[in-house]
Amino acid sequence: MLTVDPERDCQTVITTFECSPGTCPDLLEELRQAYDNFISRQPGFVAAALHVNDAQTRIANYSQRERREDFLAMLRSEEMRGHNRRFNDLCRNFEPVMYDAVATFG
16 A cells, blocks of 8 residues: 555655647556556555646656666666666656655645
């Protein structure tokens, strides 16, 4: 389950994809397949969520890993590099950024 807890020692990664309304559904499908078949099965995976804006021009991916090293190892794998090439074909750009949760509200 996806839980944001500043007390939990885990690595948060937020990736924003810039796409067009025409490619948004295809990119979402690629992301879902990548999570179903590969990403969620990698060591250290905790949880993830996909968000789409109203105009279907941005997809935000929020994910958590047990450790920073888990994310980096997955990112450097040959299979993930293939997924990233397909993601790149369907969007203008994307950038994964690692964060630490520091506060929650509500």
